[in-house]
Amino acid sequence: MSVAITVRAYKDGDTAGLVALWQACQLVRPWNDPAKDIAFCIGSPNAALLxxxxxxxxxxxxxxxxxxxxxRGWIYYLAVAPIHQGSGLGRQMVEKAEDWLKARGVPKVQLMIRTGNEQAERFYDAIGYEHQAVTVMARWLNKDTGG
Ligand SMILES: CC(C)(COP(=O)(O)OP(=O)(O)OC[C@H]1O[C@@H](n2cnc3c(N)ncnc32)[C@H](O)[C@@H]1OP(=O)(O)O)[C@@H](O)C(=O)NCCC(=O)NCCS
Known part of the structure; x- marks a missing residue:
């Protein structure tokens, strides 16, 4: 069943609801403070939280x-409330993110999926994303400012 949704930019007061959504979708990890991630994103000229x-x-x-x-363009924190999953909203959110990047001339979008999140992998497969032959490596520069 399709669900009508309005997609807009983050506004004041969204943080608690977003953190609850991300917890329900198991996107929050002990080493990431989601509220700090939101604050960093909305303060950046090259990023948006839709x-x-x-x-x-x-x-x-x-x-x-x-x-x-x-x-490159990057996608993070893609989430659909469990009760609404499977209704096309994930696809719509990715399309909005792609539109945001296209409007800024970004030629390619990519994302990271945690090992074991096969649901996300199957979703991205279904909407036409391709596996890339890369290894992601990382180092913390400041653990206090979030992840
Ligand atoms: C991944 C997620 C965003 C997908 O959102 P969704 O609204 O359920 O997906 P959609 O209904 O838009 O599905 C789009 C297509 O993907 C397919 N799809 C979605 N989940 C799938 C799954 N687990 N297995 C196979 N196909 C899947 C749908 O069948 C649909 O294909 P179709 O258009 O050919 O019918 C959602 O499941 C979610 O929030 N998961 C938890 C958070 C998460 O893991 N986020 C990604 C982090 S990398």
């Missing part, structure tokens, strides 16, 4: 964090 809301619901139903680093 929020999907179903009419009549007070809390965010879906989210996607999108941004670019001057070369």
């Amino acid at each position: 929020v999907g809301q179903v009419e009549g619901e007070n809390q965010p139903t879906a989210s996607v964090m999108v941004g670019h680093d001057g070369h």
Whole structure:
């Protein structure tokens, strides 16, 4: 069944609802403070936090964090409330993120999926994303400012 959703930019007061959504979608990890991630994103000129809301619901139903680093576009925190999963909202949120990047001339979008999140892998497969032959490596520069 399709669900009508409005997608808008983050606004004041969204944080608690987004954190609850991300917890329900098991996207929050002990080493990431989601509220700090939100604050860092909305303060960045090259990033946006898009929020999907179903009419009549007070809390965010879906989210996607999108941004670019001057070369590639990146997607994080794609989430759809469990009760609304399977209704096309994930696809819509990714399309909105892609539109945001296209409007800024970014030629390619990519994302990381935690090992074991086969649901996300199957979803991205279904909407046309391709596996890339890369290894992601990382080092913390400042653990206090979030992840
Ligand atoms: C991943 C997620 C955002 C997908 O959102 P969704 O609203 O359920 O997905 P959609 O309904 O838009 O599905 C789009 C397509 O993907 C397919 N799809 C979605 N989940 C799938 C799954 N687990 N297995 C196979 N196909 C799947 C759908 O069948 C649909 O294909 P179709 O258009 O050909 O029918 C959602 O499941 C979610 O929030 N998961 C938890 C958080 C998460 O893991 N986020 C990603 C972090 S990398």
